[in-house]
Amino acid sequence: MYDHILFPTDGSETAESVLDYVFDVAAAHDATLSVLNVADTNRDSVTDVRGEIVDALEQAGERIVADAVERAREAGIDAHGEVVQGDPAATIVDHADRYDADLVVMPTHGRSGIERVLLGSVTEGVVNTAPVPVLVVNPDGDRSYRYPAADVLVPTDGSAGANRALAEATDLASSTDATLHVLHVVETGTLGPDARSVIKESELDAHAQAILDEAVATAEGTLDDVVGSLRYGHPHREIQRYVEDNDVDLLALGTQGQTNFSWYALGGVTSKLVRSSPVPVLTTRTPEE
Structure with missing residues (x-):
């Protein structure tokens, strides 16, 4: 499914902590791994060393990339690396497009200092503009991550963005023999239990069930193991609860989405999650018209 995976790294402890997971993803798909370090040209990184002008960030980047590539090859993965100058988010996206990567894997955070590349804002910039899916790994969690995933969750609101995520999640579950969970959350916000009871017996609820049923039917055209669920509440909270309740390994989300009968945009929920x-969160972007 994935033949060429891009891993941007700044060599920080945060990036290093997800490296084994990146290797697992590459190994599961027998993919080539490209390791990228971006020397941030938004910063003054030029230092005078022994009378010669040396870009300290590029020197550090070469060491970071070489170490990651060596470790990947020791794990039996076909890997190569590169250091380039530029704006981090834009450079990562351009690199993925130019070299035909079909997946970007990156952590949610980085640290400041000479190794600064992967700040949260950089990750979000890549998620929102990358032409390919982005697998975001939060290294701050208490759980150990496993790949291939045994259980994949895709929330849906019936939008184009959600349908794109559903297609990606279905392909992923098919390639890794995972159970696919499809979830729709009816946004009830701060409504009391009486209002929720009314919603559950209204056309709104019937519409919600129809959207869920359509998504499940679409997935079942490819998969045998599909579970559909309908919940009520704050979408991002209910999605997180579902992950915990069902031991989900991977969450697939669209970066754009707008339901026409509820009160939330899936894109905003994605940002929170x-x-x-x-x-880990697998995001897919719906290109703008």
């Missing part, structure tokens, strides 16, 4: 999900 990229920052706080207890499991």
Whole structure:
């Protein structure tokens, strides 16, 4: 499914902590791994060393990339690396497009200093603009991540963005023999239990069930093991609860989405979950018209 995986790294402890997971993803798909370090040209990184002008960031980047590539090859993965100058988010996206990567894997955070590349804002910039899916890993969680995933969750609101995520999650579950969970959350916000009871017996609820049923039927055209669920509440909270309740390994989300009968945009929910999900998040972007 994935033949060429791009891993941007700044060599920080955060990036290093997800490296084994990156290797697992590459090994599962027998993919080539490209390791990228971006020397941030938004910073003054030029230092005078022994009378010669040396870009300290590029020197550090070469060491970071060489170490990651060596470790990947020791793990039996076909890997190569590169250091380039530029704006981190834009350079990562351009690199993925130019070299035909079909997946970007990156952590949610980085640290400041000479190794600064992968700040949260950089990750979000890549998620929002990359032409290919982005697998975001939060290294701050207490759980150990496993790949291939045994259980994959895709929330849906019936939008184009959600349908794109459903297609990606279905392909992934098919390639790794995972169970696919499809979830729709009816946004009830701060409504009391009486209002929720009314919603559950209204056309709104019937519409919600129809959207869920359509997504499940679409997935079942490819997969044998599909579970559909309908929940009520704050979408991002209910999605997180579902992950915990069902031991989900990976969450697949669209970066754009707008339901026409509820009160939330899936894109906004994605942004919250990229920052706080207890499991890796696979994001897919719906290109603008």
